[in-house]
Amino acid sequence: xxxxxxxxxxLVESYENLDRLDRDLVGLEKNPKDADALAGVFRTIHTIxxxxxxxxxxxLEKVAHVGENLLTRLRDGQLTLNPEITTALLGMVDAVRxxxxxIQSTGQxxxxxxxELRENLTRLQQVDVSPAPPAVSQKSPVAAEVxxxxxxxxxxxxxxxxxxxxxxxxxxxVEPTPPAAKKAAAKSxxxxxxxAKGLSSRGQTGxxxxxxxxxxxxxxxxxxxxxxxGSENKAAKAQSAASGQSAQELRNRQAPSETIRVAVSVLxxxxxxxxxxxxxxxxxxxxxxxVEHAGLQAASQRMNLIATELQEQVMKTRMQPIGxxxxxxxxxxxxxxxxxGKQVSIEMEGKETELDKTIIEAIKDPLTHLVRNSVDHGxxxxxxxDRLGKDRSGRLILRAFHEGGQVNIEISDDGAGxxxxxxxxxxxxxxxxxxxxxxxxTERDIFNLIFLPGFSTAPKVxxxxxxxxxxxxxxTNVEKIGGTVEIQSTLGAGAxxxxxxxxxxxxxxxxxVTCGGDRYAIPQVxxxxxxxxEADEVPKGIELVHGAPVYRLRGRLLPLVYLNRELKLAETxxxxxxxxxxxxxxxxxxxRHFGLVVDQINDTEEIVxxxxxxxxxxxxxxxxxxxxxxxxxxxxxxxxxxxQRAGVISETRDRALTEKHAATGAQAEKxxxxxxxxxxxxxxxxxxxTLARLExxxxxxxxxxxxxxxxQYRGQILTLIRLSVVMEERRHRIRALQAxxxxxxxxxxxxxxxxxxxxxxxxxxxxxxxVEDPAAVKSAATRASxxxxxxxxxxxxxxxxxxxxxxxxxxxxxxxxxxxRPAEAVH
Amino acid sequence: MAQTLQFCTFYLDKLLxxxxxxxxxxxxxxxxxxQVPLAPAVVSGLINLRGQIVTAVNLRRLLELEPSPPGxxxxxxxxxxxxxxxxxxxxxxxxxxxxxxxxxxxxPQTMRGTVRTMITGVxxxxxxxxxxxxxxxxxxxxxxxxxxxx
Numbered sequence: 008x009x010x011x012x013x014x015x016x017x018l019v020e021s022y023e024n025l026d027r028l029d030r031d032l033v034g035l036e037k038n039p040k041d042a043d044a045l046a047g048v049f050r051t052i053h054t055i056x057x058x059x060x061x062x063x064x065x066x067l068e069k070v071a072h073v074g075e076n077l078l079t080r081l082r083d084g085q086l087t088l089n090p091e092i093t094t095a096l097l098g099m100v101d102a103v104r105x106x107x108x109x110i111q112s113t114g115q116x117x118x119x120x121x122x123e124l125r126e127n128l129t130r131l132q133q134v135d136v137s138p139a140p141p142a143v144s145q146k147s148p149v150a151a152e153v154x155x156x157x158x159x160x161x162x163x164x165x166x167x168x169x170x171x172x173x174x175x176x177x178x179x180x181v182e183p184t185p186p187a188a189k190k191a192a193a194k195s196x197x198x199x200x201x202x203a204k205g206l207s208s209r210g211q212t213g214x215x216x217x218x219x220x221x222x223x224x225x226x227x228x229x230x231x232x233x234x235x236x237g238s239e240n241k242a243a244k245a246q247s248a249a250s251g252q253s254a255q256e257l258r259n260r261q262a263p264s265e266t267i268r269v270a271v272s273v274l275x276x277x278x279x280x281x282x283x284x285x286x287x288x289x290x291x292x293x294x295x296x297x298v299e300h301a302g303l304q305a306a307s308q309r310m311n312l313i314a315t316e317l318q319e320q321v322m323k324t325r326m327q328p329i330g331x332x333x334x335x336x337x338x339x340x341x342x343x344x345x346x347x348g349k350q351v352s353i354e355m356e357g358k359e360t361e362l363d364k365t366i367i368e369a370i371k372d373p374l375t376h377l378v379r380n381s382v383d384h385g386x387x388x389x390x391x392x393d394r395l396g397k398d399r400s401g402r403l404i405l406r407a408f409h410e411g412g413q414v415n416i417e418i419s420d421d422g423a424g425x426x427x428x429x430x431x432x433x434x435x436x437x438x439x440x441x442x443x444x445x446x447x448x449t450e451r452d453i454f455n456l457i458f459l460p461g462f463s464t465a466p467k468v469x470x471x472x473x474x475x476x477x478x479x480x481x482x483t484n485v486e487k488i489g490g491t492v493e494i495q496s497t498l499g500a501g502a503x504x505x506x507x508x509x510x511x512x513x514x515x516x517x518x519x520v521t522c523g524g525d526r527y528a529i530p531q532v533x534x535x536x537x538x539x540x541e542a543d544e545v546p547k548g549i550e551l552v553h554g555a556p557v558y559r560l561r562g563r564l565l566p567l568v569y570l571n572r573e574l575k576l577a578e579t580x581x582x583x584x585x586x587x588x589x590x591x592x593x594x595x596x597x598x599r600h601f602g603l604v605v606d607q608i609n610d611t612e613e614i615v616x617x618x619x620x621x622x623x624x625x626x627x628x629x630x631x632x633x634x635x636x637x638x639x640x641x642x643x644x645x646x647x648x649x650x651q652r653a654g655v656i657s658e659t660r661d662r663a664l665t666e667k668h669a670a671t672g673a674q675a676e677k678x679x680x681x682x683x684x685x686x687x688x689x690x691x692x693x694x695x696x697t698l699a700r701l702e703x704x705x706x707x708x709x710x711x712x713x714x715x716x717x718x719q720y721r722g723q724i725l726t727l728i729r730l731s732v733v734m735e736e737r738r739h740r741i742r743a744l745q746a747x748x749x750x751x752x753x754x755x756x757x758x759x760x761x762x763x764x765x766x767x768x769x770x771x772x773x774x775x776x777x778v779e780d781p782a783a784v785k786s787a788a789t790r791a792s793x794x795x796x797x798x799x800x801x802x803x804x805x806x807x808x809x810x811x812x813x814x815x816x817x818x819x820x821x822x823x824x825x826x827x828r829p830a831e832a833v834h
Numbered sequence: 835m836a837q838t839l840q841f842c843t844f845y846l847d848k849l850l851x852x853x854x855x856x857x858x859x860x861x862x863x864x865x866x867x868x869q870v871p872l873a874p875a876v877v878s879g880l881i882n883l884r885g886q887i888v889t890a891v892n893l894r895r896l897l898e899l900e901p902s903p904p905g906x907x908x909x910x911x912x913x914x915x916x917x918x919x920x921x922x923x924x925x926x927x928x929x930x931x932x933x934x935x936x937x938x939x940x941x942p943q944t945m946r947g948t949v950r951t952m953i954t955g956v957x958x959x960x961x962x963x964x965x966x967x968x969x970x971x972x973x974x975x976x977x978x979x980x981x982x983x984x
Contacts, residue, residue, distance in 0.1 A: 283885035525868060574871035621917040622889045622977045626873050632880055632887045640868040640880040640887055 014110065017058050019268070021107055024051040028100050029338040032093055036341075039088040048096075049078045055103065064116040067106045073128040074099040080132055094345075095127050097338065271364065274325050281314075281321045282514070282615035288314040289636035322363070322514070329407045329416070330358035332371050336378050340403060343382045346721045350389050350400035351382050357407035362414055366508060369488045370416070373481040377418045377504050378403065380478075385422035385502055395499070397421065414510060419503040425496040427453050454494045458482040480679055480695070480777055489515075489532045517614045517633075519641065520592060521607040523576030526641040528614050528633055529592060533646040535600065537608060538591040545589050558591060558602055565593065567602045568653040574628070596650035603649070612636075616643065628652055680799055680806075681758065682775040686731040690775070690804045692797070693758070697809060699766065700759040701774060709755065718768070720759070727757065727768045728816040733792050762809055769812070791815065837935060841957070843928035843964060844911055847899045850928060852957065852964045857913050861927055864907040874979045878923055881910070888912060890921040891976050897949055915973040922972070931964065933957045938966075951975070 028051050031044045038044075056071035074096060080086040102121045109117035288310055295307040337353050344351040362370075386392075386401030393399055406417040430453050434440045439459060440448070457478050482492050490508035509515065509532065517528040518537075538560065540548045549556050549567065556567040570576075591602040614633040623629070630645035679695035708718050709727065716727040757768040780799045787795055792815060794808040841852035842861070867879035867890055878890040890910065894902055902908065908923035937958045941950060952971045957964045 279885070286885065523871075576871055617887045620887075620889050620920070622877060622891075622920070622973065623870060623873060626870065628872055629870070632868075634882050634885065634887065638882055639866050640882050642868065642870065642880075 014062060014114070017062065018107055018111055021055055021058075021103075024055065025100055025104050025107075026334060027051065029097065030334050032096055032100070033337040033341050035088055036090065036093045042082070045078070045082050045088075049075070049082050052078060059116075064106070064110065066120040067103065067110075067116040070099060070102050070106070070121055070125060073125045073132075074103075077128050077132045086132070090345075092131050095124070095131055097342075098124055099128060269324075274321075274364075277321050278325065281318050283634075284314050285318055285613075285615065286634050286636065286638065290638060293636060318514075323361075325364045326361035327364055327367050328359045328361050329367065329414075330355075331367060332374060333358055333405055336375070336405065339375060339378055340382055343379050344386075347383060348388060349382065349386055351386055351403055352400050353403045353405070355405045360407040360409060360414060362508070363510060366488055366510075369484065370490075370506070370508060373484045373492075373506070374416065374418070376478075376481050377506075378405075381418055381420040381422065381502070381504075385420040385424070387423050409510075413507050416506045416508070417503055418506075419501060421501040424498045424500055424502045425454055425457070425494070426498055430454070430456055454496055457494070458492065480779075483779060489530065514613050514615050516611055517643065518592065518611050519609040519614075519635070520570075520590075520605040521609060522570045522605045523574065525576075526609065526635060526639070527570070527605075528612075528641050528643045529594070529603075529646065530630070530643065531611065533594045533596060535593040535595055538593060538602065539608075540589040540591065542588050545587075549589065560593065560600075560602070565591075565600060565602045566655060567591065567604055568649070568655065569604045571606070573649060573653050594646050594650075596647045596655065599650065599655055601650060601653070601655045614641075614643070679777060679779045680804075681777055682799065682804065683756070683758070683771045684773040684775060685771060685805070686734050688772065690802055691730075691771070691807055692799060692804045693760075693807050693809065695777060697760055697762070698758055699761045702757045702759055702768065703754045704757055704768075705754045716770070720766075720768070723766070725759070725766060725768050726816075727755070727770050728812060729770045730772075730812075731770070733812050733815050734790070760809060762813060767813070767816075838932050839934070841931050841933065841964065841966070842911065843931055844909070844924040845926040845928060846894055846897065846924055847902075849899075850959075850962050850964045851924070851967050852931065853911065853913060853922075853967050853969050855930060857969050859912040859914050859919055862910045862912065865910065876976050876979045878908075881921060883912065883919065883921070886919065888919050888921045889976075890923055891972070893922045893924055893972070896972060896975060896979070897952065898946075913969040913973075915970060917973070920969075920973050920976070922969070931957075931959065933959070933964075941965075948975070 028048055031048050035041055035044050035048065052071050052075045056068055056075055059065075059068040059071060077086075077092070077096070081088055081092070086092070102124055105119075106116045109115065288307075291307050292311060295303050298304075333355055336355075340351050340353045343349075381403055382401075386403070387395070387397075389399040392401065402421045404417070404419045406415075406419070408415055427450055431445055434445065434453075434456050435442060439456065445453075458481075459479060485492050485506055485508065488508060490506060493505045493507075494502060495505070496502035516531040518531060518534055519526050519528050521527075538558070540558075549558055551557070552564070556569075557564045558567055559565070590605050590608050592605060592608065593600060593602050595601075612635075614635075616631045616633060618631050619626070619629060627648040628645055629642045630648070631643045632640055633643055635641050680692040681695050681698055681701075682690065682692050685691040702720070704718050704720075704727075709716050710718065712724070712726075716729065717724050718727060719725070755770050756772065756774055757770055758774075759766060759768050778799055780797075785795045785797050792808055792812045794806045796803055796805050798804070840855040842855050842858045843850055843852045845851070862883075865881045865883070867881050869879045870877055876892050876896045878892040881888050881890050894900065902925065906925065908925065909927050910921040911924055911927070912919050912921045939956050939958065941953050941955055945953070952968055952975060953965050954968050954971075955966045957966060
């Protein structure tokens with residue numbers, strides 16, 4: 008194996024370990040006595056450290072080393088885990104993760120060696136050298152102590168005790184698999200306790216630590232121990248019982264090691280092949296139906312069954328439990344909650360619910376967003392909750408389950424819920440709806456307002472019900488994979504966001520229709536119902552509203568779209584004749600219903616989706632292609648694209664534009680941008696992924712530090728950089744820079760950005776919108792601090808160069824400025 | 835010693851074209867084709883190549899030649915591109931020829947604009963000229979035509 012392979016394996020393994028570390032550490036914070044988890048954490052860090060040393064990543068090794076030292080103290084019971092230590096350890100995990108990324112991209116562990124973090128970790132190590140529990144600190148009479156502290160019943164506590172003994176790290180390398188291992192460990196602990204008792208009564212204490220140490224290795228080793236020392240005394244019986252048990256457990260434990268790592272590309276290829284097999288099977292079935300041959304028929308039937316089962320199994324290989332994403336949430340929740348001074352507990356149901364890998368990847372960000380929002384905006388501060396008679400600690404419940412071939416994911420909190428009245432006001436303020444429209448809206452419609460672009464990004468985003476940045480982005484992303492988002496809320500009692508997504512994207516159920524002699528597939532998710540008008544009903548049934556054909560579907564007008572006209576197909580004989588029946592496929596796109604008129608409706612089928620090649624990606628009426636049972640290719644209609652083409656969706660101009668870009672963006676290299684108004688009302692943007700939060704600060708909260716504007720933000724000092732200053736002509740800069748905030752102006756609109764691990768705030772005039780756009784048309788920048796100008800939403804927009812702005816702000820702040828202005832000057 | 839190259843040749847409107855053999859995946863007779871509505875005319879349709887869906891490019895149209903006579907069955911020259919395979923529709927398949935640099939010349943200055951980007955040069959064979967087609971460029975031009983058509 009070459010070195011790069013070793014490094015690759017190390018990276019894959021370490022990433023997985025780090026995810027578990029996040030989880031374990033947060034778990035430990037709640038239950039610091041959980042020695043199993045502590046040992047697990049220790050082992051992970053130790054492994055990373057060891058491998059780094061071997062591979063020569065010295066900086067990474069250094070960081071892991073101090074972490075390990077601290078963990079040793081925790082494990083030995085000389086320190087107890089507290090939030091401060093947890094935060095430091097999580098910080099270390101982040102640092103390690105950062106360095107791993109560095110290794111991945113450059114092959115080196117980076118320039119930074121995190122001196123502050125290491126110092127902090129070292130300091131924590133020394134702080135409270137509180138007296139450790141006697142069982143651990145007095146090392147000589149170990150045997151007697153263990154005998155006392157491990158009751159014959161041998162509960163998990165016994166494991167805790169044995170583990171906390173000074174066992175050499177190396178012997179801890181066997182990973183316990185709960186609960187089997189726990190049981191086994193408890194068993195061996197019990198056995199050891201008995202040995203210890205026996206020995207100490209005979210005064211042979213010197214012998215014990217070894218056996219003790221060895222048996223604290225979990226099952227596989229404990230078998231050896233049991234056999235190695237078993238014959239020694241009267242406890243032998245107990246031990247052999249234990250070893251019998253652990254042998255049993257050992258067999259159970261083999262299971263996890265019977266998995267192998269497979270490259271995703273192999274699975275993808277397998278999936279493609281199975282898709283082709285399914286097609287071949289379909290062809291074979293068609294042929295066998297026309298041939299009278301008993302043997303052939305039987306064989307094709309069996310082939311049919313096998314292919315179906317194979318398809319299911321291969322699909323399964325790509326399935327992953329949703330827990331993979333959720334496991335990161337306790338950490339996210341902890342960080343967000345700590346940041347805004349809240350207490351939140353997280354509960355999960357249905358972690359084992361499985362989804363296709365591509366979907367798992369696609370929903371990770373939207374879900375994270377929803378969870379953050381629930382903690383940040385949904386759950387109230389502890390004091391407020393007290394006042395409302397709620398538990399001080401808020402509850403966040405994640406639930407996942409299968410229903411009707413879809414996966415439902417619910418994120419519920421018991422926080423304040425959405426306030427429909429505030430939403431109404433804000434929608435009016437922002438001019439998103441008219442008062443007349445509002446009066447007709449149901450409460451549910453009103454909740455759905457928060458998914459509109461421009462609503463969630465409104466200036467008051469942090470305190471009003473708008474649930475943070477980009478609910479519209481959440482919605483767009485979920486819809487892109489054929490899912491839906493819904494919100495339910497009870498004022499004062501909490502809100503539930505329900506996300507419904509399909510199980511897989513590779514094979515979808517679709518309705519096959521014929522038009523102009525070719526077949527087209529319509530994804531079932533967009534399909535509502537089928538209507539057939541017999542020839543004599545047609546003249547009455549289809550009416551014209553100023554030239555636009557409509558059909559009365561249960562009393563409501565359904566606009567009709569003729570597929571052959573939209574696709575500019577030659578009118579076939581069947582559709583041209585007025586005396587023929589009309590087939591209407593009722594579809595929905597973006598909440599609008601419309602009827603698609605086709606020549607013929609064939610059947611529903613499970614189709615294998617194949618993306619369109621580059622040459623055709625820009626034809627946005629089609630979502631992909633598929634091979635039909637007879638081996639011919641059929642195109643899959645993109646219902647949204649078709650609706651736009653036909654003009655079914657055309658709300659306000661901006662909305663339509665955003666939608667259009669979202670739709671084309673699915674194919675082109677698209678990016679999400681935050682649009683805002685800069686100085687002198689110029690239109691500017693930053694990539695959304697650089698944005699941490701949107702905030703609004705009253706001017707009174709702004710203080711001066713030197714000539715810099717700063718504010719207190721989540722327990723930290725946040726430097727505010729004014730775009731108006733950065734963008735100012737050089738000669739005016741100094742004056743503008745020194746100006747204190749104007750008290751009479753409205754609150755400041757601030758974009759909180761993270762750059763190279765530091766947060767800072769960018770003060771802008773007004774926040775406009777979040778859009779997804781390929782931003783394909785570019786031209787060179789016309790001034791400093793601008794990367795280039797792009798066309799977003801049909802308007803020229805300047806894309807900011809964040810590192811340049813930072814540099815510029817820093818260079819202005821430090822040199823050649825008059826004396827510091829006292830902070831009082833502001834007030 | 836001059837480097838020799840192998841070309842797969844084909845005819846389009848009586849002209850002899852060549853594409854480098856190493857970029858050719860296979861040559862097959864005409865297959866059932868699914869038309870792509872709304873796509874520009876350079877895209878003839880989609881074909882099913884053993885489970886792989888391949889875009890068929892109307893090479894005559896791309897190279898601004900006369901459209902093929904009605905009823906003519908085109909051959910598929912399937913070439914590899916950076917975005918999967920693409921089938922080039924041609925009139926007739928020729929031989930595989932081996933040439934070296936000595937017979938190569940740049941296209942004449944008088945050749946017209948867009949075609950010039952796809953035809954990198956001419957090999958002077960004994961009895962005929964062979965136009966060298968850059969398949970990567972041809973695929974790119976097809977994609978551009980689709981974008982322009984939107």
